[in-house]
Amino acid sequence: MKAKIYITFKDGVLDPQGKAVHHALKDLGYNEVSGIQMGKYLELTMDGVSREEAEIRVTEMCEKLFANTVIESYRFTIEPEE
Amino acid sequence: MKAKIYITFKDGVLDPQGKAVHHALKDLGYNEVSGIQMGKYLELTMDGVSREEAEIRVTEMCEKLFANTVIESYRFTIEPEE
Amino acid sequence: MIGSNSIAITPDIVRQHGLTLEEFGRIEDLLGRELNFTELGIFSVMWSEHCSYKSSRYYLKKLPTTGPRVLQGPGENAGVVDIGDGIAAVFKIESHNHPSFIEPRQGAATGVGGILRDIFTMGARPIALMNSLRFGASDHPRTRFLVNGVVEGISNYGNCTGVPTVGGEIYFDSCYNGNILVNVFCLGLIPSDKIFLGNASGVGNPVIYFGSKTGRDGIHGASMASSEFDESSEEKRPTVQVGDPFAEKLLIEACLELMKEDWVVGIQDMGAAGLTCSTFEMAGRAGTGIDLELSKVPMREAGMTPYETLLSESQERMLVVVRKGMEKEALALFDKWDLDSGVVGEVTDKPVVRIFDNGNPVVNLPVELVVDGALDLKRPTKKPEYLKEVDHVKLDSILEPTRGETILKDLLASPNITNKHWVYEQYDSMVRLNTLGLPGSDAAVLRVKGSKKALALSVDCNSRYCYLDPFRGAQIAVAECARNIACSGGEPIGLTNCLNFGNPENPEIMWQFEQAVSGMGEACKFFDIPVVSGNVSLYNETLGEAIYPTPTVAVVGLLEDRSYHTTQWFKEDGDLIGLIGLTMEEFGGSEYLKIIYDRVEGKPPRLDLHLAKSVNKLCLELIQQKLLTSAHDCSEGGLAIALAESCMSHPLNPKGATLGLDSTVRNDALLFGESQSRILISLSAKNRLAVEEKAKAMEVPFTVIGNVGGDALVVNVNGKEFIREEISSLKQLWLGALETYVG
C-alpha cells in the first residue's frame, strides 16, 4: 500500500514559513497569490497490510510521530501500489 | 484557483529526515513500512487567474523558488476553489 | 469566536477566568458598576498570578534590590546594572514551563522570544542567552520527546535571532515527570545613559503597534500559566503559540535602530496578556491613560472580537509611544524592516484606559485598579510533613567503600553529572564574537567590546537541596553561582531569579516559597549581590504532585580585565593541584546517595556564608595575580567529579592527575560528598608559596593535594589507593552518556 500524508498547521495557528514565502512571492510579482500554507508531505510504502490495517496504522503514526497535533492537523490517502 | 504543490528529493539524493523518520518508525514497531519519502507541501490560493495561467505561473514559481531542482523534484495539481 | 460583550457573566464564567467571586465582587465594588465581558477578560489576565504576583509580592520585598551599580531594579522589563565605561548590563530570567510541557518545541522557542524582547525593549542589544532546564526521570517515557523538543526549540529560535546561547543547566528528576521547567535568561548591553522604559508619557503622543500581526494565539496563556495541570489541560492545547524567530530578528534590529532616535518616549513588548498588559502597564508607570482603537491593530485573522484582540498572545509584537508628529518616521522605519505597524492610540491625561472598536467604546477602566488592584494574598504556610521522614541520612546501611572507581564511573555517566555537549552543541554559542568562555567550563565569559572588561554568567539551582531544606537550598544556589563566577575570574554584580514552585494555595508549598525567598535574600545580602529582576512561576504541579521547589538563580559577574578569564581544566603537566575550602563528612541530598543508593534524604550540605565569601575572594585574588592555571567549583558529585572534570574537559589535550589525600572523614564523603565552598585549583609549582601565604593571610583553608600529569586519575587516601582509572575511558563515558538517555 502507498500512504500519502499531508500535515499542515491548524487554522488560526501562525505559519511563519508560509508568511515569509508569501512575502517573497509578492516581491517577485506573483500578486495573484492571495494565500499560502506550507506543510509537510510524506509518502510511505507499506508491505503486507490491507487497506484497513494501513488506515489504522497510519492514523497511529500520524498521532504519535508525524504530526504535532497541538498545532498541526493531518490527512492522508491510502492506495494500492501501482 | 487552488494549487497543491508537492516537493520531494530526487532519487539518489539522500533524504536525511526521511531516513531518521524511518528509523523512528522501526523503533516504534512499524515494520511494515518499507520506504518513506519526506517532502514539502504547499497550498496556494490564487485569485483572478484561469487554470491555464495558473499552471504557467505555478511552474515558474516551482522552478524559481519552491524547489531546488538540483536536488528536488516537484509536481502540482490545480483545481478551482470549492 | 470568544467573548462577545453580550454574554452574561455568571459565577461559573468568573471562575473560569481564574478570579474568585470575592475578587470579582471587589472589582465591581471599586468600579461602582458591572463589568462587561471584555473587561472581565482584562481582569482575568491582569489579576492572574502571572501578572499580579499576588501570592508572592509580599515575600519578594525581602530581597535586596539596591546597590551602587543598580540602575534599574525589579519592576521594569528587566534589571539594569552599571558595569562602568558608560556601559550597563540588562538581564532577566523567565519561565515558560507550562507551554513547553504541552508543546516543547514551540513552548521553549516562544520562551526565548519573550525573554529577548524583555531585553531589547530596554534599548539593549541582546548578547547572550542561557537556559535552565528540568525534565522528568531520564527513563520516563516522555522525557526524550520533551528534551529533544525543548532543546530544538531553544536552538532554532536563539540561533536564528543571532544571539548566542552561552550556558545553562539541565537536570533530570522524577519530580518533574508531569511538569518540566524551562527557564530562559537573556543579557544585553546598553549605554548606561540610554535606558528605555515602558512609559506612556506625554499627553497627545501617539501609541504605535509594530511587529507581527495579531491572531487568535494563546488566548488565556497567562491564566494557563497560573493554574495547575489536570487532565483537561489537553483541551487548552490550541492556546500554544508558534514562534517566528525571523520576525523576532527583524524586531530586534528595528527596535535598536528606532531607539537611536530621540523621539522615542516609551516602549514595551507584548508578552503575557498581550496588548492588554502593555497598554495598562505603560499607562500605569507614567500615571497617564491611553485611548486605543482596535480596528487599527494589524490582524492576521478576520472577525476577531475585542476580547480576542486584547487577550491574544501572538508573538513578536511591540508597543511604542513616540513624540507627537513623528508617526511617519516611525512607520517608515518599521516598513524598512518589513514589519507590520499602525498607530493604534493616543496617550491621555486621565489615568483611564478606554478601548474602542471602530469608534464604539468596549472598555473603560481605571489603570490603577487593573494594574495594582489585586490584593496581596498572605497565604497560610505550614512546614511540610515529608521533612520529618527525609531529614536525616540513615548511614548504617551505607558501607564505606574500599575502591572508588565504580562509584566514580556511575556518577560520571549519570544524567545530572554527565557532560552536556549533546545539548549545548545544538546552540550557536559563538555568534557575535564575544564568547571567550564557551559552554563546558564553570561560567560563560563574554568580552565587552569597547572596554577591556568581560562578563561572567552562571545559572544554578540544586532543587534536591531545596526539597530537603528550601532555605539552605536557595542560599546554596546563590553561593554556587557566585563561586562559578569567581572560578571564571569575575565578581558578582547582580542576580536574577526564577522561582518555580507548586500550588501556592497549599500551605506546605507556600512554606517552601517563604523559606526559599528568605534564604535567597539572606545570601544575596551577605554576598552583596542585588536582585534586579526575576520571575515567579507557581502551580508547577500535575494532579497534586508538586515539583521540588526550584528557585533558580542566575548571577552576572564582572571581570575588570578580560585576561582574568580562567577555565576549569588542567593545563600543564607538573602543575600542582590544590583545594580551597573544607571537606566535611556530609552526604545529605548528594548525587552519590541518589545514584548509588537511590535515596533522597538528609540535610543539604552546611553553608557557612562567611567562609563561602572568603573562598571566592581568595580564588578571585589569586586569579587576578595570575597565580592559577585553572579553577573549578566542586558541586554535584563532589571532589572526585570536580577532579575528573578538570582532567577531561580540556578541548584538545585531556590531562591525568595523581592525588594524595589525608583525611579523617570517610573516603566516600571525602570524594563524593558535596561540602560547599570548595574550589579545585591548579598552579605552577613556583607559585605554591605565594598561594599558601595568601590563603593563610585570608584565613581560608588551603591544601596542596596532588599534581597534574600522566594518563590516569589516581587518588590515594591516607596512603592507600582508592581510585585509578584511565582518563580516556572516563572521558568516553562522560561524553557519551547523555545521548544514550535522550538522543
Next chain:
Amino acid sequence: MKCGVVVFPGSNCDHDCYHILKHVFELDTEWIWHKDDVDLSGFDLIVLPGGYSYGDYLRAGAIAQFSSVMKKVIEFANSGRMVLGICNGFQVLVESGLLPGALIQNHTQKFICKTVSVRVENASTPFSCECLEKSVLNIPIAHHQGSYFIDIDGLNQLIDNEQIVFRYSGCEGEVTGLYNPNGSVDNIAGIVNENKNVMGLMPHPERCADPAWPNLDGQLIFKSMIQSLQPGILL
C-alpha cells in the same frame, strides 16, 4: 582594497565579518543593505555572511537569491571579482547558481556548533594561498543545513578542476567518514567556482580571526584574500 558585507534580513554573522575585516585587518569595509540598488563596481570583495537570511524558510538561502542586491552580486562575480560566502552565504551562493551543488540538512538532523578540523585541499586559490597545502585548520562550524550534496558527475568535475578547497578531517588531516560532521559528500567543507573567484564554505573563519581568542586559523583565509587582491600589503 574595499570590502562589502551584505546584510539580508536575518543575517547574523554580518557584524562578525565586518568586525574582522574592519577592525582586525583594518580594511575599508561597508555594509550593503539587501534592498539597495547599489553600485558594486568600487568593491574588491563582497562577503555574504552567515545567519538565517529570510529565516531560512523554505530552504536556507532560497529566498535571498532574489533580493535586489543578489542581482548585483551575480554580475560582480561573473565579472571575475571576489565573492566569499560563509555558511548561510554559501547556501545563498549555491541557491543562486554561482556555485554548484546544494546544501541539505545535516545527517544528524541537528544544529551543530563546535570547532572542527578541515584540511586544505587546494592552497592555490585566492582564498587559500596563505595556507600550506594539506595543512589542517581548526575552524568552528554552526549550521543545520550544511551537508553538501552534488551528484557524481558534478563531484568528478569539482575534483578535476581542483575546486574543492577544504575537506572535513581529523586533526592529523585524516579525511574519513568519522570526521564528517554533517554528511557532506566527500567531506566537502568549502569549494570555489571554476574561475576560482567565488568561494563558499560552511566553517566560519571569522570566528577564529580575532586575537582575543587563542585560535587564529581563520586569519589565513582573510590573509589569502588580501594577499591576492593587494600583494605585499601584509608583509
